[in-house]
Amino acid sequence: MKAEELLLKHKLRKTGNRLAVLSLFAGHSKAFSHSEIQAKMGSNMDRVTLYRILDAFEKCGILHKIPDDEVSVKYALCDHDHSVEHHHSDDHAHFKCHECGDTICLEDYEIPSLKSPHGFRVDEKFLLLGGVCDQCQ
Amino acid sequence: MKAEELLLKHKLRKTGNRLAVLSLFAGHSKAFSHSEIQAKMGSNMDRVTLYRILDAFEKCGILHKIPDDEVSVKYALCDHDHSVEHHHSDDHAHFKCHECGDTICLEDYEIPSLKSPHGFRVDEKFLLLGGVCDQCQ
DNA sequence: TAGTTAAATGAAACAATGTTGCAAAAATTA
DNA sequence: TAATTTTTGCAACATTGTTTCATTTAACTA
Numbered sequence: 001m002k003a004e005e006l007l008l009k010h011k012l013r014k015t016g017n018r019l020a021v022l023s024l025f026a027g028h029s030k031a032f033s034h035s036e037i038q039a040k041m042g043s044n045m046d047r048v049t050l051y052r053i054l055d056a057f058e059k060c061g062i063l064h065k066i067p068d069d070e071v072s073v074k075y076a077l078c079d080h081d082h083s084v085e086h087h088h089s090d091d092h093a094h095f096k097c098h099e100c101g102d103t104i105c106l107e108d109y110e111i112p113s114l115k116s117p118h119g120f121r122v123d124e125k126f127l128l129l130g131g132v133c134d135q136c137q
Numbered sequence: 138m139k140a141e142e143l144l145l146k147h148k149l150r151k152t153g154n155r156l157a158v159l160s161l162f163a164g165h166s167k168a169f170s171h172s173e174i175q176a177k178m179g180s181n182m183d184r185v186t187l188y189r190i191l192d193a194f195e196k197c198g199i200l201h202k203i204p205d206d207e208v209s210v211k212y213a214l215c216d217h218d219h220s221v222e223h224h225h226s227d228d229h230a231h232f233k234c235h236e237c238g239d240t241i242c243l244e245d246y247e248i249p250s251l252k253s254p255h256g257f258r259v260d261e262k263f264l265l266l267g268g269v270c271d272q273c274q
Numbered sequence: 275t276a277g278t279t280a281a282a283t284g285a286a287a288c289a290a291t292g293t294t295g296c297a298a299a300a301a302t303t304a
Numbered sequence: 305t306a307a308t309t310t311t312t313g314c315a316a317c318a319t320t321g322t323t324t325c326a327t328t329t330a331a332c333t334a
Contacts, residue, residue, distance in 0.1 A: 031231070063212040068204060068240075075171075075203070102167050102168075105166075118271065124266070126265040
């Protein structure tokens with residue numbers, strides 16, 4: 001869909017900043033972090049404005065968020081009783097309750113091994129389930 | 138495994154700070170963020186010290202990281218051609234290349250619906266694959 | 275088209291998070 | 305106990321995210 005139509009459809013005003021952000025995404029079929037977009041925009045766009053544009057786009061369904069694997073993480077104890085020396089988060093899922101905010105390991109849920117995309121080598125898998133835990137129901 | 142043994146095994150010195158962190162994890166079978174641990178420790182432990190303890194524990198396999206779903210995210214364009222109004226990150230996987238750092242949507246890979254743990258309601262699913270993409274091989 | 279209205283922006287201030295370097299303190303080793 | 309190496313705390317700094325408010329701009333209306 002064209003950038004202008006997208007904005008119109010969601011009752012967002014057509015501004016230079018928004019069109020610039022949309023054209024960045026339209027030009028590459030990949031995900032960008034706030035700082036990556038910021039860098040592409042140079043000093044033309046205020047940092048705060050970009051936060052607001054991303055929020056607005058996400059709220060109305062133009063963009064979606066993807067959690068990153070590096071920062072803002074939680075830590076959980078590795079399970080040393082399972083006779084495995086190092087257990088990474090690779091091989092099991094985690095569940096985060098949106099009521100109490102707790103995150104727990106789901107030891108029993110091995111992540112099904114999807115066949116990887118052509119030419120891609122998959123080294124690790126993070127599966128995070130979000131919802132409401134039994135305590136908070 | 139007892140805290141002291143764990144430290145000894147990984148050639149980490151037995152200090153009050155490290156024992157305190159280990160006992161926190163031992164007492165609850167869930168994951169904690171840096172700031173959560175910080176709060177539990179009070180002002181006894183320096184912020185930087187905690188960063189270093191978590192790094193050390195993760196490096197030697199005592200703890201593992203779990204990406205969180207709220208902050209430090211990337212944004213990707215929603216796929217409006219698929220006739221679905223809102224496509225969230227819920228229903229498909231993402232792949233992050235550790236060479237070039239790019240993150241892409243894997244539109245074709247629907248996340249298999251695991252049966253949720255007893256009493257848990259699952260509202261959303263994030264599956265992030267990490268590895269090396271075809272370009273970087 | 276000009277004036278009005280509501281949204282969007284930029285700037286400043288602030289809070290939270292994460293990193294680095296260095297000197298002091300503490301834990302192991304000899 | 306003394307020597308050695310690791311760990312710690314502190315200061316300084318960089319990055320990331322939020323809030324408030326005045327100004328500008330886009331869309332609407334007469």
